[in-house]
Amino acid sequence: MIGICPLPSGSLLQEHCNKILMKETQMKSMNRDCAPETILTNWKAINWTKVNQSVKSLQLRIAKAIRLGKHNKAKALQWLLTHSFHAKLLAVKRVTENSGKRTPGTDGVRWKNPQQKFRAALSLIRKNYKALPLRRLYILKKNGNKKRPLGIPTMKDRAFQALHLLSLEPISETLADKGSYGFRQKRSCHDAIERCYIHLSRKDSATWVLEGDIKGCFDNINHQWLLQNIPMDKKVLQQWLKAGFVENKQLYPTTQGTPQGGIISPTLANMTLDGMEAAIDKAFGIKIRSDGFRKNNPNKIHLVRYADDFIITATNKEILENKVKPLIEKFLEQRGLLLSPEKTKITHITNGFDFLGQNIRLFPKGKLLIRPSKAAIKSVKEKFKGIFVKHRGSKAAVLIRNLNPVIIGWANYHRHACSKKTFYLLDRIMWRNIWNWARRRHNKLGYRKIVSLIFMSIGNRNWQFFGKFDDDKTILLRSFGAVHIKRHKLIKGGANPFDVSWDNYFANRLRARYAN
Numbered sequence: 001m002i003g004i005c006p007l008p009s010g011s012l013l014q015e016h017c018n019k020i021l022m023k024e025t026q027m028k029s030m031n032r033d034c035a036p037e038t039i040l041t042n043w044k045a046i047n048w049t050k051v052n053q054s055v056k057s058l059q060l061r062i063a064k065a066i067r068l069g070k071h072n073k074a075k076a077l078q079w080l081l082t083h084s085f086h087a088k089l090l091a092v093k094r095v096t097e098n099s100g101k102r103t104p105g106t107d108g109v110r111w112k113n114p115q116q117k118f119r120a121a122l123s124l125i126r127k128n129y130k131a132l133p134l135r136r137l138y139i140l141k142k143n144g145n146k147k148r149p150l151g152i153p154t155m156k157d158r159a160f161q162a163l164h165l166l167s168l169e170p171i172s173e174t175l176a177d178k179g180s181y182g183f184r185q186k187r188s189c190h191d192a193i194e195r196c197y198i199h200l201s202r203k204d205s206a207t208w209v210l211e212g213d214i215k216g217c218f219d220n221i222n223h224q225w226l227l228q229n230i231p232m233d234k235k236v237l238q239q240w241l242k243a244g245f246v247e248n249k250q251l252y253p254t255t256q257g258t259p260q261g262g263i264i265s266p267t268l269a270n271m272t273l274d275g276m277e278a279a280i281d282k283a284f285g286i287k288i289r290s291d292g293f294r295k296n297n298p299n300k301i302h303l304v305r306y307a308d309d310f311i312i313t314a315t316n317k318e319i320l321e322n323k324v325k326p327l328i329e330k331f332l333e334q335r336g337l338l339l340s341p342e343k344t345k346i347t348h349i350t351n352g353f354d355f356l357g358q359n360i361r362l363f364p365k366g367k368l369l370i371r372p373s374k375a376a377i378k379s380v381k382e383k384f385k386g387i388f389v390k391h392r393g394s395k396a397a398v399l400i401r402n403l404n405p406v407i408i409g410w411a412n413y414h415r416h417a418c419s420k421k422t423f424y425l426l427d428r429i430m431w432r433n434i435w436n437w438a439r440r441r442h443n444k445l446g447y448r449k450i451v452s453l454i455f456m457s458i459g460n461r462n463w464q465f466f467g468k469f470d471d472d473k474t475i476l477l478r479s480f481g482a483v484h485i486k487r488h489k490l491i492k493g494g495a496n497p498f499d500v501s502w503d504n505y506f507a508n509r510l511r512a513r514y515a516n
Contacts, residue, residue, distance in 0.1 A: 042114065042118075043114030043115070043117050043118050044114055046089060048093070050086075051086045051089055051090055052090065054084070054086040054087075055081065055084065055086055055087050055090055055166060058077055058080060058081045058084065058087075058167075059081070059166065059167075059169070059170045059498050060170070060498055060499075060500060061077050062074050062077045062078060062081070062167065062170040062171065062498070063170035063171070063173065063174045063496065063498035063499060064499075065077060066170070066171050066174045066175065067174055067499070071231070074171065074231070075231065077167075078167040078168075078231075078232065078233075079233075081166060081167040082126070082163055082164055082166075082167050082233065083126075085121070087163055087166050087167075088121040088122075088124045088159075088163060089121050090162075090166065091121075091124065091159045091160075091162035091163035091165075091166065092111070092117050092120045092121045092124075092159050092162075093117075094162045094263075095111075095155060095158040095159050095162050095263065096111050096117055096155075100152075100158075100261075103152055104135075104152075104154070104155065105132065105134070105135050105152050105153050105154030105155060105157065105158075106132055106133050106134070106135045106154060106246050107132060107154045107155075109154060109155050109156075110155060111155050120155070120156065120159060121159075123156065124156075124159055124160060124163055126233070126235075126236065129160065129236065129239065130239060131153070131157045131160075131239040131240050131243040132153070132154045132156075132157060132243065133243050133244040133245055133246045133251055134151035134152060134153055134243055134244070134245040134246070134254075134259055134261070134262075135151070135152040135153075135245070135246060136149060136150070136151060136152075136245045136246060136247040136252075137149075137150045137152055137261070138150065148260065149219070149260065150259070150260050150261040151245050151259025151260065151261045151262065152261045153240075153243075153259075153261070153262055157240070157243070157262075158262070158263055160236065161240065161262055161263045161264040162263050162264075164232055164233065164236060164237075164264065165263060165264045165267060167232065168230075168231070168232050168264070168267055168271075169185070169267060169498070170498040171231055172184075172267050172270060172271050172274070173185065173496055173497060173498055174496060174498065174499075175271075175274060176270065176271075176274050177273075177274050177275070177276060177277040177278070177303070177305065178277065178493030178494065179195065179277050179302065179303040179304050179305055179493070180270060180273070180274065180277075180305045180306075181195075181304075181305070181306050182266070182270065182305065182306035182307030182308075182309075183266035183267065183269075183270055183307055184270065185497045186491060186495065186497050186506060186509075187491055189306060189356045189357070189413070190416050190488040191488070191490055191491050192304050192305075192306045192355075192356060193355070193356060193358055193360075193370060193416070193417070193488070194416070194487075194488045194489070194490040195302075195304050195490055196304055196311065196355060196360055196370070197360075197368065197370060198490065199300070199302045199304070199313050200313065200349055200360065200362065200368055201368040203366055204300075205300060205313075206299075206300035206301075206302070206313035206314050206315050206349075207315065207316075207348060207349050207350075207362075208313070208314050208315065208316060208317050208319075208320055208346060208347070208348055208349070209311050209312070209313055209314075209320075209346070209347050209348075209349060209353055210311060210312040210313075210314070210320045210324060210325060210328075210344070210345075210346050211311055211343070211344060211345050211346070211347060211353055211355070212309070212310045212311065212312065212328065212339060212344050213308065213309055213339065213340040213343035213344055214273075214308040214332065214337050214338070214339060214340065215337070215338045215339065215340040215341075216257075217269055217273075217307075217308035217337060218257055218258055218259070218260045218265060218269055218308075219256070219257040219260075220256055220257050220336050220337055220338070221256065221257050221258055221268070221269065221272050221335060221336055221337065222256060222334075222335055222336030222337075223238075223241045223242075223255070223256055223257075225272070225334065225335050225336060226241065226258070226268060226272070227241075229271075229272075230268060230271060240258075240262065240264070241254065241258065242254060245259070256336060266307065269307065269308065270307070272335050272337075273305065273308070273335075275331070276303060276305065276310075276328065276331055277303045277305075279327060279331050280301060280303060280312070280324065280327065281294075283323070283327055284297070284299065284301055284323075286301065298315075299314050299315050299316075299319050300313055300314060300315050301313065301314050301319070301324065304355075306356055309355070309356065311353070311355055312324055312328070317346055317348075320346050321346060325339075325344075325346075349361065349362040349368075350362050350363075354373040354375065357372065357373055357375075357376040357413070357414070358370050358371065358372060358373055358376075358414075358417055359371050359372070359373040359374070369418050370417045370418060371417055371418045371419065371422065372414045372417060372419055372422045376410075376414070377422060377425075377426075380406065380410050380426065381426075381429065383406050384403070384406070384429070384430065384433060385433075387399070387402050387403055387406070388433050388436075388437050390402075392437060392440060392441065393441065395467060395468075395469075396453075396454050396465070396466065396467030396468075397467030397468055397469045397475050398467070399437070399467065400465065400466070400467050400475050400476070400477045401475060403430075403477060403478075404475075404477065404478045407430075407477075407478045407479070407480060408478055410480075411423065411478075411480050411483040412483065415483050415484065415485055415486060416485070416486060416487060416488035417485075418485070419485060420481075420485055422480075423480035423481050423483060424480070424481050426480045427479055427480050427481050430477075430480075431463070431465075434454075434465050434477075438450050438453075438454050454466065454467070458476075464476060464477070465477040489509075489512070491509070492505070
């Protein structure tokens with residue numbers, strides 16, 4: 001097995017593990033809370049509550065040191081965390097339980113059973129660590145015309161990235177721009193959309209928007225900038241950046257960018273773009289009050305960013321064209337990045353613009369509406385079409401089982417916008433597709449017989465599509481129209497999951513979410 005040190009079995013395995021763990025506990029700079037109190041020989045017997053508490057304790061200390069400006073102390077705590085056995089266990093758990101656990105790297109290794117996972121945790125040692133080349137894969141972009149390159153690391157490299165991400169996240173969250181919402185804990189697309197609404201819906205709000213898109217953000221970040229500015233182990237970071245990738249059995253070097261597919265890449269990209277908001281504030285003399293309110297901002301300049309997609313508002317087009325855009329270009333140039341000329345444009349709010357799958361537009365009488373974009377509606381319709389074609393000969397239960405996740409996911413994403421009319425439209429399209437599917441599958445049966453086979457009455461619904469599995473269990477098709485529209489509550493800009501003073505805020509926010 002590549003990347004994992006071979007261990008003896010049986011009693012020798014326990015003796016070998018005991019020796020390794022005893023060495024860890026004897027290290028002078030090892031925090032006592034991070035060392036395991038019991039010898040672990042069974043992955044399923046690990047006390048994950050204790051493991052999480054141990055790691056979170058160090059993460060809180062790292063974030064506190066950064067807030068107080070004690071960067072050397074934060075660096076020492078990062079070293080403790082990345083050498084903690086509990087953190088290594090958590091890193092292996094993360095990469096073996098996420099959606100990519102079945103995708104191997106260039107070595108073909110996957111960690112499937114508890115013994116392999118435990119051995120993997122013991123193998124995460126910095127000394128002599130060398131990252132293996134990435135496995136190159138391609139996926140279609142949203143437009144369906146171009147392909148996005150992915151770099152898939154090996155399981156061991158993924159676990160190492162997850163381990164160092166545990167020590168990097170407290171810093172990235174503490175230093176992040178308040179207007180940044182992508183790939184961050186406790187934040188989502190809905191927060192970014194809600195902030196757009198707050199900045200654009202008032203009578204005195206900005207009326208012009210710079211729609212920014214960075215050209216190949218992940219693929220073009222300057223390596224030298226990352227090595228000089230990312231607060232983590234430089235030797236390990238350089239291993240990931242210079243690992244290269246394998247395509248058609250040929251090895252290619254990587255001279256720039258951080259690979260899409262690496263577990264730490266989104267955080268590295270976020271930290272690269274953090275500081276954009278501060279650069280704008282400094283250029284325009286905008287002051288930030290203790291409550292987060294921006295004063296001395298007559299031009300209504302606000303930044304809302306989700307990963308590499310962002311918008312910047314202003315009261316007139318000239319400010320965005322002549323001042324803000326050159327400022328952003330200079331900021332990105334230092335990091336080896338460029339604005340995409342095709343996707344970057346300046347738009348008046350009455351013409352509307354698309355952002356994160358929503359269309360934001362100001363209508364007459366000053367009414368701002370946020371609705372699902374035409375591209376998002378077209379995308380979900382194409383998904384339905386593909387499912388119906390694939391399952392044209394399947395049972396109703398199988399068809400419903402494949403349709404429901406798409407319906408639930410799409411409706412939940414758009415339930416915070418003005419989506420009711422769109423939901424009813426999609427329900428009508430769905431019913432029409434179901435009827436065409438049923439007539440094609442039961443082409444020798446009459447109208448009444450088909451209705452009796454696939455529809456039932458529930459309450460005031462007389463056309464509820466249902467199916468039955470072989471074990472006689474019934475499954476019902478979910479409905480877009482049944483999803484309630486509710487406005488999303490914006491998260492506070494300074495909320496930090498690695499600051500104990502925010503614990504009650506996050507607990508109340510979570511409680512309110514599940515109450516609805």
